[in-house]
Amino acid sequence: MPENVLELNRVCKRYGSFTAVNDISFAIPAGSIYGFLGPNGAGKTTTLRMILDILKPDTGTISILGHTSALNVRQRIGYLPEEKGLYKKMKVWAIISYFATLKGMEKNAARLRAFELLEQYGLKDYADAKVESLSKGMGQKVQVLSAVAHRPELVILDEPFSGLDPVNQEVLEQLIRDMASAGQTVIFSTHIMQHAERLCDRMLLIAKGRKIFDGTLDDVHAIIPRRVILECAGDITSLLTSPGVIGAVERPHAEHARAEGTRLWVIQIEEHTNPQVLLQRCFEQGIALTRFDYTQPSLHDVFVHLVGSDAREHVLR
Amino acid sequence: MRMILLIAVREYAENVKTKGFWAGILLFPIILMAVFFFQTLLSQSTPTRHYLLIDQSGLYAEAVEAGIRQEQQRRIFQEFVNYVVENRREANPEQTPAGANAQIEQMLDDAGTDEVAALDAWLENGGLEFALTLATPYLRENAPPFAAPREQFVPAPLPEGIDPQASPATIVEQLRPWLSGERLVEVNGERSPLFALILIPAEVNSTIQRPGVTPPGAILSASGMQYWARNLTDTRLSAAIERSINTTIRANEFTARNVDVQVVREVQRTRLPMSRLDPSKAEGEEAVSVADTFRQWAPVGFVYLMFISLMQSVQYLLSNTIEEKSNRIIEVLLASVTPLELMMGKLFGIGLSGITTIAAWLGTFFLFIAFYPGAQTELLGQFFQVLLSSDLIPWFVFYFLAGYALYAGIFLAIGSLCNTLKEAQSLMMPMMMVLIVPLVTMTFIAQDPNGPVARIMSWIPLFTPFTMMNRAAAEPPLLDVIGTTVVLLLSIALVLWLSGKIFRQGVLRTGQPPRIVEIIRMLRHKH
Numbered sequence: 151m152p153e154n155v156l157e158l159n160r161v162c163k164r165y166g167s168f169t170a171v172n173d174i175s176f177a178i179p180a181g182s183i184y185g186f187l188g189p190n191g192a193g194k195t196t197t198l199r200m201i202l203d204i205l206k207p208d209t210g211t212i213s214i215l216g217h218t219s220a221l222n223v224r225q226r227i228g229y230l231p232e233e234k235g236l237y238k239k240m241k242v243w244a245i246i247s248y249f250a251t252l253k254g255m256e257k258n259a260a261r262l263r264a265f266e267l268l269e270q271y272g273l274k275d276y277a278d279a280k281v282e283s284l285s286k287g288m289g290q291k292v293q294v295l296s297a298v299a300h301r302p303e304l305v306i307l308d309e310p311f312s313g314l315d316p317v318n319q320e321v322l323e324q325l326i327r328d329m330a331s332a333g334q335t336v337i338f339s340t341h342i343m344q345h346a347e348r349l350c351d352r353m354l355l356i357a358k359g360r361k362i363f364d365g366t367l368d369d370v371h372a373i374i375p376r377r378v379i380l381e382c383a384g385d386i387t388s389l390l391t392s393p394g395v396i397g398a399v400e401r402p403h404a405e406h407a408r409a410e411g412t413r414l415w416v417i418q419i420e421e422h423t424n425p426q427v428l429l430q431r432c433f434e435q436g437i438a439l440t441r442f443d444y445t446q447p448s449l450h451d452v453f454v455h456l457v458g459s460d461a462r463e464h465v466l467r
Numbered sequence: 468m469r470m471i472l473l474i475a476v477r478e479y480a481e482n483v484k485t486k487g488f489w490a491g492i493l494l495f496p497i498i499l500m501a502v503f504f505f506q507t508l509l510s511q512s513t514p515t516r517h518y519l520l521i522d523q524s525g526l527y528a529e530a531v532e533a534g535i536r537q538e539q540q541r542r543i544f545q546e547f548v549n550y551v552v553e554n555r556r557e558a559n560p561e562q563t564p565a566g567a568n569a570q571i572e573q574m575l576d577d578a579g580t581d582e583v584a585a586l587d588a589w590l591e592n593g594g595l596e597f598a599l600t601l602a603t604p605y606l607r608e609n610a611p612p613f614a615a616p617r618e619q620f621v622p623a624p625l626p627e628g629i630d631p632q633a634s635p636a637t638i639v640e641q642l643r644p645w646l647s648g649e650r651l652v653e654v655n656g657e658r659s660p661l662f663a664l665i666l667i668p669a670e671v672n673s674t675i676q677r678p679g680v681t682p683p684g685a686i687l688s689a690s691g692m693q694y695w696a697r698n699l700t701d702t703r704l705s706a707a708i709e710r711s712i713n714t715t716i717r718a719n720e721f722t723a724r725n726v727d728v729q730v731v732r733e734v735q736r737t738r739l740p741m742s743r744l745d746p747s748k749a750e751g752e753e754a755v756s757v758a759d760t761f762r763q764w765a766p767v768g769f770v771y772l773m774f775i776s777l778m779q780s781v782q783y784l785l786s787n788t789i790e791e792k793s794n795r796i797i798e799v800l801l802a803s804v805t806p807l808e809l810m811m812g813k814l815f816g817i818g819l820s821g822i823t824t825i826a827a828w829l830g831t832f833f834l835f836i837a838f839y840p841g842a843q844t845e846l847l848g849q850f851f852q853v854l855l856s857s858d859l860i861p862w863f864v865f866y867f868l869a870g871y872a873l874y875a876g877i878f879l880a881i882g883s884l885c886n887t888l889k890e891a892q893s894l895m896m897p898m899m900m901v902l903i904v905p906l907v908t909m910t911f912i913a914q915d916p917n918g919p920v921a922r923i924m925s926w927i928p929l930f931t932p933f934t935m936m937n938r939a940a941a942e943p944p945l946l947d948v949i950g951t952t953v954v955l956l957l958s959i960a961l962v963l964w965l966s967g968k969i970f971r972q973g974v975l976r977t978g979q980p981p982r983i984v985e986i987i988r989m990l991r992h993k994h
Contacts (some may be wrong), residue, residue, distance in 0.1 A: 202802050204975060221805065229802040235794025241482060297799065348505055454966040 154213075155180045155304050155335045156201065161210030163196055163359075171207070172359040176335065177462040180303075183330050185346035185353035186339035187449075189457055193359040194339040195232045198308050201337075202229055206230065215304060227256040228236040228302035230250040232309050232339075235292050238282035243268060245281060248297040252326065253300035259338070267295045271321055287314050293451040297383055298329065305329055311345055323349060355450075357457040367449070374455045376445045379430075381410050381441035392431045394423030412440050470641040470804040472811025475819065482783060482820040491779055491824055504836075516662035517623040517652055518704060519645075521631050521638060523669040527692075527712050531665060534711025535620045538703060542616050543595055551602050583828040620704055623661060635668045635693065646695055663696035663704055677715060693764035747942070761850050762857055766937045767913045769863045772825065773936060775904055777870055780821035781878045785891055788882030788974075797974045806971040810879055810963075818871050822968060825867070862939040870932030872959045874902075880966035883973030884981055905933030916941030925951045928958035965990055 156178040157427050163171040171193040178184045188194050199205040201212060203220040215223045215410075236245055243264040247442055250260035273291060281289060290313055311319050326336050326349055342348055346353055347367065355363040363373065375396055380386065390398060396418040419425065425444040432439055447455075482488055518535075522528040566613050591600070599613060605894060609933045642664060644650040650660040670690035692712070694705045745759060790799045790970050800809055836848045854860060877898060885891040905924075916938040924934040925943070931951045935943070972989045973981075981989070 199798075199975075204798065204801050220802075224803055227802065229799060231795055231798035231802075233795035233798070235791075237481065237790075237794075237796060239484065248473075248477055249799065249803065252470060252800070293799075421834045 153180055153216075154178060156213055156337070158197075158201070159211045159213075160199060161199060161207045162444060163193075163205065163207050164388060164442075169357055169359050171200070171356075174356065175210075176354050176361065176364050177376065178233075178335060180329065180335050181333050182249055183326060183349050184333060184335070184337045185305055186337060187341065187343070187346055187353055187453065188339075189341060189363075192356045192457075194356065195308055196227075196359075197234075197356070198306055198337075201306065202227065211454060212335070212385045216325075222411075224310040225300065226303045228253070228297040228300065228305040230294055230297040230307040230310055234293050234313070236289060236293055238280070239290035240386075241277070241283060242273065242279055242284070243277040246292065246299050249296040250299040251300070255300050259375055263299050264295075271295060271325065287318055290314060291318060291321070292387065294325065299323075301332075301334070303334060305334055305336045307336065307353040309340060310338050311340055311342055319345070319383040342346075345452055347449045356452065362456050364454075371453050372421070373445060373452055376421060376423070376444070378417045378419060378428055379441065379443035379445065380415040380437075380439060381412050381413070382432075382437050382439050384437045386415055386437060387415075388435045389431055389437075390416065394420045394426055394427070396420060413439075417466060424447045470808040471812045471815065471980070474800075474804065476810060476814035476863045478787070478813055478816025479819050482787075482817060483823070487783075488820060492827045495828040497834065499832065503572045513976040515618070516620050517654055517659055517699075518620055518663040518665060518703065519625065519642075519652070519661055520665045521625070521669075522665075522667045523632065523635075524671045525668050526672070527667050527715060529569075529671060530711045530715040531667075532622075532707050534709075535704070535705040538620065538709065539616075539620060540590060540594065542619070546616050547595065547598055547613060550613050551606070554606045555853070572960060573758070588652060620662075621654060623654055626650070627883055628654060630812060633675070635666055635690075639693070639695065642695075646697070648697070649967045662698065663694060665708060666693040666695065668692070700939070704831050717943070753888075763940050764854050764856070764858075764913060765859055766852060766939050767848070767909055768860065769908050769939075770937050772931050773863070773867050773870060773933065776821050776825050776867065777874055777901070779824065780817050781874050783819045784875055785882040786888060786894070788813065788879060789885055789888055789891060791907055792883065792974060793886050801974065806974060807941055807967055809974075810967055813879065814872065814875050817869070818875065822867075853900040857940070859939055862936060866932040866936045866939075869955050869959060873928065873932070873962055874898075876959070876966040877960040880973065881957075883970040884976065884986070905930055906936075909933075909937060912937045917943055922947060928955050931958075937940070968992060 154177040159173050160175075161171060161173050162169065169257070174193075174197060180309050183289055186198070196205065201214060201220060202224075204214075212220075213220065214225055217223050233403060238410050239337060241246070243261065246264035246267065247260040248255070250263060251257055255263065263318055265274075265277060268274050273288065273295075276284060276288065276292075281292065283294065290310075294307065297307070310322055312327075314322060323345065324373075326338065329336055338345075338349075350367065352364070352366055354361065365371070380389075389395060398415050398417045401414045401416055417428070419428070428431045429442060432442070520528060520531055522531070526667050529825055594614060595613075610814075626642070631638070631640065631642070639646075645652060645661040646664060648660045652661050668690045671692050674691040694706070716733075726970055729755060730962045748759075783994070788791060791800065797809075804812070833851065836851060878895075881891055881898070885894060908920070908924065912934060913917075914923070915921060921938055922943075924930045925938065927934075931954065935948070936950055938947075969986065969989050972992060
């Protein structure tokens with residue numbers, strides 16, 4: 151069992167009367183990829199800043215790489231902040247090498263490492279360009295590289311995927327996997343669930359400063375029941391008595407209707423229920439199906455399920 | 468410490484790469500060049516001015532011409548002095564001035580006290596011809612021949628169709644096209660604009676003013692002497708004419724009152740020279756030289772240099788901090804270094820570039836006087852010697868560094884609180900007002916370096932570097948020197964400590980700049 155690289159214990163942070171982070175506890179084992187999920191304004195960035203000791207928690211304790219403050223081990227940490235920015239006038243290789251030297255790398259080693267990374271991740275031709283001449287996405291890649299150039303044990307990336315095109319998102323996913331396989335621990339925050347689903351060993355979901363969920367992808371799937379999506383014209387009440395069915399909810403589906411006059415239903419079923427039974431029941435009852443989907447709920451669904459109302463409220467606020 | 472050094476090196480390297488930095492460094496030599504080089508060039512390239520003299524009284528034409536001739540001689544005289552200084556033998560600088568220059572310097576001295584008499588003496592001695600013969604043995608062998616400046620004021624002929632005996636008003640009316648530049652006068656086959664019209668009406672003597680007698684008409688009466696010119700800035704012609712005519716009128720007046728003009732001349736040229744002595748100097752060396760006067764004024768130059776350099780550095784510090792804040796680079800930095808390391812790194816890096824600028828300025832100044840010999844630079848060279856031999860430079864270095872640390876601390880704190888330069892401007896306002904004070908009081912303090920205002924200002928830490936620098940040549944009381952230094956150093960420590968507190972909390976702030984109450988809360992914050 152690897153040691154935990156990071157442990158948060160009942161951490162709180164208030165700004166005046168606003169509680170940004172409320173009683174959050176979790177632990178991250180070494181060598182894992184840990185997803186930090188939550189809607190906008192959930193407290194992800196505040197939590198990450200407290201982990202880095204840029205902000206002090208009001209109450210609670212943080213243990214990072216065995217120390218109480220990230221400042222004592224800052225050379226072993228790599229950090230990409232949420233809002234991206236670089237010195238505009240500096241050359242690409244120089245900025246990566248500069249941040250690496252600030253993390254304790256020796257000057258020549260940092261320089262070599264910068265060129266190595268730029269070549270590896272497709273920015274070789276821009277090594278001598280000034281940062282201000284780069285596109286936003288490229289700038290962001292440079293910043294990610296400058297955050298990890300010193301091979302930190304713990305990498306903390308705040309919204310690393312925002313602003314990247316799909317190709318570069320994949321490059322970044324590969325970078326994260328590379329680091330994990332090299333034994334580095336990676337924490338990243340995002341609100342795009344697909345990345346978390348593809349990358350994370352474990353994930354933490356917070357909303358309104360509170361921890362809502364902490365566990366593996368399997369744990370996530372256990373949270374909301376499996377479901378069958380039906381599209382049909384007839385009455386489905388008879389299906390509700392079928393074994394394993396928990397309930398049915400109608401979904402409005404105006405433009406997605408596959409046939410005129412049909413309705414869309416989401417039927418939740420218990421784990422390990424055989425959907426064949428339900429399908430058979432449909433035939434028996436003469437329900438004319440235009441669609442029958444048996445899906446595992448995506449992380450996205452779980453996310454919406456868990457924080458949906460809160461997130462919408464936030465948007466309206 | 469390694470982090471501070473890394474940050475300082477980056478700040479310095481990046482600052483040195485900016486255009487603004489080089490503009491700052493090059494501006495000084497360019498201004499220096501402009502002052503010494505273009506000034507001579509400009510004075511030589513001033514176009515020939517054509518004037519038209521209409522003397523209806525028939526009394527003063529000669530005086531006007533004499534005045535203009537004198538003006539021309541004055542220019543030759545000055546050019547000649549420059550020429551001699553530039554081209555005299557360098558092998559034996561001690562000996563040369565003692566010989567020929569003694570007379571020339573006497574002339575220059577006379578020119579300051581009684582220019583008319585000095586010029587008279589110059590002309591009586593044979594003018595340029597004589598002076599050249601006098602100076603030749605002392606000139607370098609390969610000295611270029613002296614080129615006398617060409618005549619600057621040349622009379623223009625009366626344009627055709629103008630009746631010189633018409634009433635002044637008519638003449639002016641008829642000459643308007645020429646005066647306004649619409650028509651050109653023709654002199655020696657060349658057409659050029661009319662620079663000035665000097666109109667002396669027949670009845671001009673009725674407008675002479677005498678003490679205690681109310682003049683018969685207003686000054687601008689039709690019978691008064693008139694000088695018409697569109698150019699209001701070049702007053703040499705009008706001044707020369709006025710001076711010359713007045714000399715003539717006064718001579719006439721003396722004759723009318725039975726006073727011998729020659730006696731008056733002699734009386735006018737009688738003077739009692741006064742030696743300026745400085746009691747603080749060693750016995751036998753009390754005479755005050757130009758260099759001494761300069762030494763007392765030099766601190767003013769340093770105060771000014773300090774002011775410019777401080778402003779430059781501090782502004783850069785501010786905009787640089789704000790850039791990091793608005794780009795959110797600050798967060799990455801703070802994940803790598805402590806706020807204090809960041810602050811100190813910036814302070815050192817930018818301070819170093821400020822010192823580079825000053826060093827470059829002094830360097831070009833030195834090179835300039837070393838390689839561009841001339842009357843003015845000769846004097847500057849002596850001043851430079853004075854500076855190097857005095858203890859002003861160490862004082863300057865100390866007060867510059869102290870002032871920089873003090874103001875940089877404050878401006879860094881301001882920068883850390885703002886997200887845009889616009890926001891910073893309102894917070895900077897009070898600081899700018901404070902910084903103006905030493906500049907405004909600069910001359911006053913130099914004149915009264917140990918007076919109450921100077922002493923009080925010395926004890927206000929924000930003004931200490933400027934004021935004490937200003938007083939540095941006046942041997943301020945030991946109490947002031949030590950006391951203010953202690954207060955200054957303590958203030959620097961306090962300011963850096965407090966601004967470190969603000970900086971730590973300010974750099975991660977977003978949104979509006981804080982209110983005073985919030986800043987006070989930040990200062991109280993214990994970390």
